[in-house]
Amino acid sequence: MLGALPILLLAVLYIVMAASRHAANPADKILPLPGSMAQSMAALIFQPDQLTGQLLFWADTLASLQRLGIGLGISTVMAIVVGLALGALPPVRAALGPLVTGIAVVPPIALLPILFIALGLGETAKVALIVVGIAPVMIRDIAAHVAALPREQIIKAQTLGASSWQVIIRVALPQAMPRLLQAMRLSLGPAWVFLISSEAIASDVGLGYRIFLVRRYLSMDVILPYVAWIAILAIVMDVTLNFLSQRLFPWAHGESH
Amino acid sequence: MSTLLSLRDVWVEYGDRIVIEKLDLDIAAGSFVSIIGPSGAGKSSVLRLILGQEAPTRGTILLDGTPLAPECGPDRGVVFQRYSVFPHLSALRNTILGMECEQAPLTGRLFGAARRAAKDEAATMLTAVGLGDSMHLFPAQMSGGMQQRLAIAQALVKRPRILLLDEPFGALDPGIRADMHTLIRSLWRDYSLTIIMVTHDIREAFTLGTRVLALDKRRHDPHAPHRFGATAIYDLPMRDRTENSLENHTVLPLTE
Numbered sequence: 001m002l003g004a005l006p007i008l009l010l011a012v013l014y015i016v017m018a019a020s021r022h023a024a025n026p027a028d029k030i031l032p033l034p035g036s037m038a039q040s041m042a043a044l045i046f047q048p049d050q051l052t053g054q055l056l057f058w059a060d061t062l063a064s065l066q067r068l069g070i071g072l073g074i075s076t077v078m079a080i081v082v083g084l085a086l087g088a089l090p091p092v093r094a095a096l097g098p099l100v101t102g103i104a105v106v107p108p109i110a111l112l113p114i115l116f117i118a119l120g121l122g123e124t125a126k127v128a129l130i131v132v133g134i135a136p137v138m139i140r141d142i143a144a145h146v147a148a149l150p151r152e153q154i155i156k157a158q159t160l161g162a163s164s165w166q167v168i169i170r171v172a173l174p175q176a177m178p179r180l181l182q183a184m185r186l187s188l189g190p191a192w193v194f195l196i197s198s199e200a201i202a203s204d205v206g207l208g209y210r211i212f213l214v215r216r217y218l219s220m221d222v223i224l225p226y227v228a229w230i231a232i233l234a235i236v237m238d239v240t241l242n243f244l245s246q247r248l249f250p251w252a253h254g255e256s257h
Numbered sequence: 258m259s260t261l262l263s264l265r266d267v268w269v270e271y272g273d274r275i276v277i278e279k280l281d282l283d284i285a286a287g288s289f290v291s292i293i294g295p296s297g298a299g300k301s302s303v304l305r306l307i308l309g310q311e312a313p314t315r316g317t318i319l320l321d322g323t324p325l326a327p328e329c330g331p332d333r334g335v336v337f338q339r340y341s342v343f344p345h346l347s348a349l350r351n352t353i354l355g356m357e358c359e360q361a362p363l364t365g366r367l368f369g370a371a372r373r374a375a376k377d378e379a380a381t382m383l384t385a386v387g388l389g390d391s392m393h394l395f396p397a398q399m400s401g402g403m404q405q406r407l408a409i410a411q412a413l414v415k416r417p418r419i420l421l422l423d424e425p426f427g428a429l430d431p432g433i434r435a436d437m438h439t440l441i442r443s444l445w446r447d448y449s450l451t452i453i454m455v456t457h458d459i460r461e462a463f464t465l466g467t468r469v470l471a472l473d474k475r476r477h478d479p480h481a482p483h484r485f486g487a488t489a490i491y492d493l494p495m496r497d498r499t500e501n502s503l504e505n506h507t508v509l510p511l512t513e
Contacts, residue, residue, distance in 0.1 A: 150339070152337040152340035153343060156340075156343075157343075157354075159334055160331060160355035161358045161415065170354065174345045175345050251344055251395040252344075
């Protein structure tokens with residue numbers, strides 16, 4: 001619980017600063033007090049929007065999580081399939097390695113205009129940005145992990161009668177799985193960056209869209225709770241992935257004798 | 258005893274570097290061959306040749322009279338100094354992996370009655386190496402000695418024609434090493450194994466082996482040290498060890 005102390009301290013500091021600004025100017029918008037944040041958020045959470053009839057907060061959350069989930073899901077499948085092939089099969093590594101490296105070193109945001117032009121402004125381009133942004137890194141991580149498996153293990157599997165296919169599915173794949181969950185955890189940060197960027201540029205719903213929309217009205221009372229909500233979502237995902245990894249792959253978490 | 262494995266005029270060369278030269282060797286079924294020699298004398302190369310991990314540059318290797326394909330197969334089991342067991346599988350599942358790969362080419366997994374049969378066989382083998390109580394532990398939960406016992410069980414369950422040991426006890430402390438010596442001797446006797454063991458420990462080589470091979474370079478050119486390879490410089494048959502000679506090594510107390 002020691003970790004809660006700095007967070008609490010920060011919150012207190014914020015309230016003190018906000019209160020002092022409001023003492024000077026009761027209409028201050030830069031550092032809103034918790035009361036006004038709660039009021040604005042209640043409107044977004046509980047009252048249907050007059051234009052669309054949706055509960056905006058939940059519609060934003062759902063849209064963003066959907067984009068993030070599809071993007072992360074596609075990247076994860078690509079990472080395990082391509083990563084395993086790259087790591088375990090030298091001919092595949094020779095053929096595809098440079099391409100993956102090439103894509104990985106391009107800043108994904110620089111590709112965003114290409115994606116918008118090629119795929120339109122809809123959901124596809126946003127998901128594609130997340131995939132282009134995180135899949136190459138995940139693929140390279142899994143490939144490196146698989147390629148670094150001790151040679152002795154592979155030889156041992158072969159002396160037990162395993163074919164190349166069996167080595168991949170019984171030796172390489174299971175040992176890549178915990179690494180895959182770690183790669184997902186590490187990719188969540190960049191995935192959020194790409195999600196918020198694409199939503200900020202062209203969208204009509206989403207957490208990032210809302211933040212950039214209300215920025216025009218200096219609505220810190222919406223922006224700050226939204227940022228906090230994104231942080232909570234990210235933490236929940238991280239903790240869930242870590243829990244899954246510990247639960248499914250106890251052998252990978254140093255449970256020693 | 259009949260010849261199980263023979264190497265005929267075997268050379269191993271990497272570019273212009275000669276590692277093994279003119280190695281002729283006949284290994285009888287049921288023998289326990291220790292291979293010793295200084296570092297870089299090609300001990301591991303010989304093991305890799307027999308394992309099929311690499312092919313000789315010249316010469317032939319015959320197993321049961323047929324030339325050996327340069328690939329690892331289930332007729333030659335191996336135990337390395339480290340990394341011989343799979344960290345993601347429990348001891349039992351490590352041991353049944355060999356049977357699963359043979360019987361289920363596509364999935365590499367067994368189900369139902371076949372799985373139960375494999376488990377029973379694996380459990381018998383684990384008990385034979387002294388891991389009867391640790392079948393559900395992961396390798397990370399085991400000591401180094403237990404992991405090597407597991408690696409041996411894993412190899413033996415495939416009933417290999419030859420068991421290759423690459424410094425199998427090199428990373429163990431002396432007490433555990435002595436236990437492992439007793440274990441490998443009794444397994445060798447009980448399962449009529451043919452064992453080839455590479456070791457740095459000369460004492461271990463002589464106490465365990467029925468035959469000790471010393472590899473080294475016969476000739477040395479100081480201007481081109483890489484141009485001469487190693488071969489078997491000593492081939493020492495030990496006295497017959499079919500009896501419990503380990504026990505006989507104890508010093509008899511003096512009687513007045």
